[in-house]
Amino acid sequence: METLFSYRPGDLLLFSPRVYWQLVAGNNDAFWPLPLLAPLMALVLLWALYRQAPAFIRTSLALTAVAWAFVCLSFLWLEYRTINPWVTWTIAPFLFQGGALLLTAARPPQPPAQPHRKGLSLMLVAWGGLIHPLGVLVDQRNWAAADTWLLYPEPLAVATLGLVLGLTRGWRCALLLPIPMVWCVIGGATLLGLESPFGWGVLLAPLVAITALLPLTR
Amino acid sequence: MDHQWSIHRRRLLQMLAAGTALSALPLPLSLAQGRQPLALERTIPSSGEAVPSVGLGTWITFNVGDNQRLLDSCADVMAAFFDGGGAMIDSSPMYGSSQNTVGYGLDRLNARDEVFSADKIWTRDGDEGRPQSRESADLWRIEGFDLLQVHNLVSWQAHMKTLRAMKEEGTVRYIGITTSHGRRHDEMERIMRSEPIDFIQLTYNPVDREAEDRLLPLAREKGIGVIVNRPFRRGALTESLAGDPLPEWAGEVDASSWAQLILKFILSNPAVTCAIPATTRVDHVRENLAAATGPLPDHDFRERISDTIRSLY
Numbered sequence: 001m002e003t004l005f006s007y008r009p010g011d012l013l014l015f016s017p018r019v020y021w022q023l024v025a026g027n028n029d030a031f032w033p034l035p036l037l038a039p040l041m042a043l044v045l046l047w048a049l050y051r052q053a054p055a056f057i058r059t060s061l062a063l064t065a066v067a068w069a070f071v072c073l074s075f076l077w078l079e080y081r082t083i084n085p086w087v088t089w090t091i092a093p094f095l096f097q098g099g100a101l102l103l104t105a106a107r108p109p110q111p112p113a114q115p116h117r118k119g120l121s122l123m124l125v126a127w128g129g130l131i132h133p134l135g136v137l138v139d140q141r142n143w144a145a146a147d148t149w150l151l152y153p154e155p156l157a158v159a160t161l162g163l164v165l166g167l168t169r170g171w172r173c174a175l176l177l178p179i180p181m182v183w184c185v186i187g188g189a190t191l192l193g194l195e196s197p198f199g200w201g202v203l204l205a206p207l208v209a210i211t212a213l214l215p216l217t218r
Numbered sequence: 219m220d221h222q223w224s225i226h227r228r229r230l231l232q233m234l235a236a237g238t239a240l241s242a243l244p245l246p247l248s249l250a251q252g253r254q255p256l257a258l259e260r261t262i263p264s265s266g267e268a269v270p271s272v273g274l275g276t277w278i279t280f281n282v283g284d285n286q287r288l289l290d291s292c293a294d295v296m297a298a299f300f301d302g303g304g305a306m307i308d309s310s311p312m313y314g315s316s317q318n319t320v321g322y323g324l325d326r327l328n329a330r331d332e333v334f335s336a337d338k339i340w341t342r343d344g345d346e347g348r349p350q351s352r353e354s355a356d357l358w359r360i361e362g363f364d365l366l367q368v369h370n371l372v373s374w375q376a377h378m379k380t381l382r383a384m385k386e387e388g389t390v391r392y393i394g395i396t397t398s399h400g401r402r403h404d405e406m407e408r409i410m411r412s413e414p415i416d417f418i419q420l421t422y423n424p425v426d427r428e429a430e431d432r433l434l435p436l437a438r439e440k441g442i443g444v445i446v447n448r449p450f451r452r453g454a455l456t457e458s459l460a461g462d463p464l465p466e467w468a469g470e471v472d473a474s475s476w477a478q479l480i481l482k483f484i485l486s487n488p489a490v491t492c493a494i495p496a497t498t499r500v501d502h503v504r505e506n507l508a509a510a511t512g513p514l515p516d517h518d519f520r521e522r523i524s525d526t527i528r529s530l531y
Contacts, residue, residue, distance in 0.1 A: 015278060018498070022287075
């Protein structure tokens with residue numbers, strides 16, 4: 001680790017905001033109109049969390065599983081890795097997360113009943129699926145560079161935290177939370193390094209998730 | 219070998235361009251091709267070879283992946299750099315796709331004869347130094363490097379053996395070590411005293427002046443060239459000063475911007491061989507190269523520059 005530790009955290013960002021957001025804009029262009037469909041798909045997740053009907057639960061978990069695999073291959077492997085070699089190490093965890101979500105979708109557990117957990121889950125999914133892309137307004141980016149949850153790892157990790165907290169419990173929840181949590185820390189810090197204040201939302205998402213897990217009583 | 223020949227031919231042309239007998243000679247090739255006169259040159263202490271004193275760094279700025287538009291933009295920066303008389307480009311395996319970007323630019327500009335190629339070895343594995351340098355050369359699309367340095371002193375003992383052997387074989391012309399942010403100066407000093415290196419690379423600017431205490435005087439004493447990285451603190455210095463008017467007295471050394479004043483401060487230290495600011499902009503390359511022309515500040519003027527910038531930063 002001597003190689004890694006010879007740098008301070010800020011130095012580990014190997015690329016400029018200009019290059020990163022152009023990468024995002026190019027990726028959005030390649031997969032158009034998926035960026036437009038992503039907020040609509042987020043509404044499916046929110047509906048599944050709100051109603052907790054088995055068919056919606058299965059659909060939303062399967063959709064999120066596919067998103068993890070898709071983001072891994074289309075963005076992390078093919079695009080992001082060209083400017084950030086460290087991303088190579090994230091491919092296996094992303095594929096694992098996709099597979100684990102897919103298996104959970106096949107036999108979804110009974111959703112947890114705590115109201116505060118449901119509320120915070122809805123908040124996280126809404127943040128990742130609907131609010132995070134609005135960062136373009138704060139960063140003064142072009143809409144073409146909006147990072148939506150179906151195509152980019154940070155909003156995907158935030159939305160996944162909400163979905164897993166709202167729809168799973170026990171060992172499944174324990175299995176599905178760590179990878180999105182770790183990515184929220186990495187991705188949030190990266191966005192802050194790119195001078196995007198919405199990085200704070202990503203960075204704080206794991207704290208919200210931990211709060212949701214606390215057994216609050218009235 | 220071809221690489222050695224191209225280096226000698228290039229140096230010959232540069233010496234012709236910079237020589238005092240310029241007026242008595244036919245127009246040098248670089249000028250005949252419509253290029254600018256070479257920027258102020260410095261002598262590499264270990265060889266006496268001349269090298270322009272303003273180079274081009276690639277950290278962050280040249281890590282553009284496969285984006286064709288950005289690759290072309292970087293090649294434009296390199297074109298302006300060579301047209302302005304620049305030569306030294308510095309990169310590293312640690313800089314993402316920067317090496318490939320340089321290679322793309324050299325290819326597009328057909329500028330292999332123009333460049334003084336400086337790269338680094340950056341791996342913990344002592345056996346990986348040589349293969350990594352070959353991979354780097356492939357990315358640069360050149361036969362071999364003018365200068366190879368141990369990046370941030372990582373596993374420097376093992377890599378120094380490799381670099382010494384490569385220099386003896388003639389596969390690299392100069393060898394050195396690097397650090398940045400003012401770190402590990404004690405270790406760098408020990409290496410400078412014990413190893414036969416041609417270059418050190420370190421951070422030095424009007425705000426980061428630790429190198430003046432021991433390393434820069436030692437470099438002069440030992441005949442080691444000095445490459446200065448982070449002259450603008452990765453842009454933070456110039457961005458911070460952007461809102462402040464340039465003092466009128468900057469005109470006394472022909473500086474027309476904060477960037478030029480900072481570069482003139484750096485270049486006025488006699489130990490410094492080359493500063494390597496990184497940029498994505500053609501106009502900034504020209505501005506940086508222009509800092510190497512005209513008068514340089516003396517001791518009192520240097521202190522004035524440093525005090526002023528420290529007070530504003």
